[in-house]
Structures are given as structure tokens and as C-alpha cells.
Amino acid sequence: MDAVHITGTTRLYAVLGDPVRQVRAPALLNPVFARLGRDAVLVPVQVRPDGLPELIRSLTAVGNLDGLLVTVPHKQACRRLADSVTDAAALSGSVNALRRRPDGGWEGANFDGEGFVRALRAAGHEPRGTTVCLAGAGGAGSAIAVSLLRAGAHLTLWDADADRASALAARLAPHFPDRITAASRHVDADLAVNATPMGLRPDDPLPFDPAALKSGTTVADIIMKPRETALLRVAAGAGLPVLYGEPMLAEQIALYQEFFQLG
The missing domain is CATH 3.40.50.720 (NAD(P)-binding Rossmann-like Domain)
Structure with missing residues (x-):
């Protein structure tokens, strides 16, 4: 895999899970960023369920964080923590992606x-x-x-x-x-x-x-x-x-x- 160049303008994305050793999204999505010429990086972030609400609240303060992917066991909890969700996510009761809204909150969707x-x-x-x-x-x-x-x-x-x-x-x-x-x-x-x-x-x-x-x-x-x-x-x-x-x-x-x- 080509080296990822992190700069002061790099936009951040994270995969939230517990554990995260099994996640494959960084290996698939980081090459997409490179191919599209996007100054962005996706990294895994391990967080226990009891720490998830505090983490989501804290991440709203990170100005260069544009999105989150969500894996086991946080998908249903992140549905409850999202400020809004798509119709499909509302029906399933879970999300596996969160993007920043214009007001700084999180909009959730589920593409699983x-x-x-x-x-x-x-x-x-x-x-x-x-x-x-x-x-x-x-x-x-x-x-x-x-x-x-x-x-x-x-x-x-x-x-x-x-x-x-x-x-x-x-x-x-x-x-x-x-x-x-x-x-x-x-x-x-x-x-x-x-x-x-x-x-x-x-x-x-x-x-x-x-x-x-x-x-x-x-x-x-x-x-x-x-x-x-x-x-x-x-x-x-x-x-x-x-x-x-x-x-x-x-x-x-x-x-x-x-x-x-x-x-």
C-alpha cells in the first residue's frame, strides 16, 4: 500500500468499533481517497460501548473530522446518538455511517x-x-x-x-x-x-x-x-x-x- 501523507489540511474519517482489529474499511477506502486526489485518511478507533456517547459528543468539536463509519457493536447505539437519520436507517434502527451536517451535528445512514x-x-x-x-x-x-x-x-x-x-x-x-x-x-x-x-x-x-x-x-x-x-x-x-x-x-x-x- 502506498504511504499516506498527512498534512495540516488532511480531512479525517474514523471507523468506530470494539474491537477494530478486523476492520477492512481503511484498506479499501484510503486507496479511494488517493485515487480521487482527496487529502483525507480513514483510521480505526476502538471505543468501548460505555465510552461511545462521550466520544460522539467530543468528536463534534473536531473541525477537520468529516465522517464516521460504525462497526460492531455500536451500530444501534449510534442510531440513537445521531441527530438525524435516513429513512432506511430509521426502519432498521441502526447506522453504519455518520456524516457532518451543516449545523455540526451527525446524520446517520446504513449501507450494510x-x-x-x-x-x-x-x-x-x-x-x-x-x-x-x-x-x-x-x-x-x-x-x-x-x-x-x-x-x-x-x-x-x-x-x-x-x-x-x-x-x-x-x-x-x-x-x-x-x-x-x-x-x-x-x-x-x-x-x-x-x-x-x-x-x-x-x-x-x-x-x-x-x-x-x-x-x-x-x-x-x-x-x-x-x-x-x-x-x-x-x-x-x-x-x-x-x-x-x-x-x-x-x-x-x-x-x-x-x-x-x-x-
């Missing part, structure tokens, strides 16, 4: 869902009319649920916190009648998706058992590091087609460029 759907289509999987079982009703999962439903999929939602899955399904059901339900476990589907953090650490349990899926089910994992999670390794070993996590982020780059008005 659109990025995931674009990656699906790029891999030859059209969501319309398919059945999807989605593990995870948190920040990324809620955004992916909204975008899959908008794309015409039928969705079964599962989460280790059954109440959280039920609450999300109940919130989305009026907008997508008869196309979303909550379940206590994974069910047969055309596509099974892991949108939980399970798989970031080597000792994490599987979010669901690929062996219990029907033959031909495509298994997708949104985790980007490691590239081959235990879930995808087991799924591939069972003869199921798999989709890796990084294309979801790669498909969001153009969306970030538009949101942050990078040109």
Missing part, C-alpha cells in the same frame, strides 16, 4: 443492507422470491433484513436473543406484510446468512449448523476477517455453496463516496 444485496446480485443470486434465514437482529442484521425485504425476499429471522428477533420482526412486518417472521432456530431456506459477530474469534460457536440445512442452500457470512470463518468452512465441507463477507463492504464503497460527497 444495500451492500449485501448488491454483493448477492453480483454473485448471481437474485433475492426476489427467495426464502432467506437470517441469523442476527443487531445493527448489521437489521439493515440486511430491511434491504432483503425491499428486494422482494421472504425472511425468517433468528437471534440468540429471541426477544430482539421478535421485536425486529414485529417492527418490520407492517411494512412487509406476510414476508417476515421470527423463529427460535434456523429453518429451511434458499439462503442462510450469518449477520452476527459469531466467527470473529476462533473459539466462537457456530451461529447455526450448516449440516441441518437442505442440500443446495447457499451460506453467507458477513464477517470479513477471517475470510473463511468456521461457518463457511463447515458449510463448504458439507458441499454447500458459500459467499464471503468482503464483497458486502466492497459494494458499499460507491455508496460511501456518494454519502460523504467524495466526488
